[in-house]
Amino acid sequence: MRFITASSTIETLALFAGALAFADGMTLVAEGTWFELPTFVWALAGGVIIRNVLTMVFSFEMFDRSIDVFGNASLILFLAMALLSLKLWQLTDLAGPVLVILIVQTIIMIIYVYLITFKVMGKDYDAAVLSAGHCGFGMGATPTAIANMQAVTDRYLPRRKPS
Incomplete structure (x- = not known):
């Protein structure tokens, strides 16, 4: 090592x-x-x-x-x-609508990633990593996508493709 x-x-x-x-x-x-x-x-x-x-x-x-x-x-x-x-304290009046939007967005993201992204990408480990990244991107931004993919590869180890 x-x-x-x-x-x-x-x-x-x-x-x-x-x-x-x-x-x-x-x-x-x-x-x-x-x-x-x-x-x-x-x-x-x-x-x-x-x-x-x-x-x-x-x-x-x-x-x-x-x-x-x-x-x-x-x-x-x-x-x-x-x-x-x-500055979260500036958003207190919007807490309710933002929560509803986040819940709907999460449900739609889960359905889309499961029915489309995971299946189109091949239903394997790489598809799972890409799906995690797609969830992160769909829920916010690229750094979230990278963090999601990193979490999956940390938990299940990165896949080494034969050269």
Whole structure:
């Protein structure tokens, strides 16, 4: 078993920094154009590009466990900061209607994911992970989807496809 070391920590932080630098640059380039995306979407795209280029072109071996640990920590910090910035006391008059909307949205999401997403994706483990992500996205936002998929893979372990 390989442990997270100082070297793997620095590699992982460098990969994260590269994805963030890509996101910052692309956000500035796309600002004011028709193709303006949130910065976190650019960061996700940057991470995908960096990983694929390093593994396919340079045969660089990534330490997935280190990336998972730092990714989980980043996601937890992001969600905590997002929740801390909410001013829930300003929404007291809307509590009833919001609760009704959330209940209806949850029921519709469960039915849609079960009847369509899970079946169309193949009724297997990958379909279950994607369905969890779809629930998160349908109930709020992309970070919720990522947190849902992470929870499923943490509980049942990620699937390793044969290469």
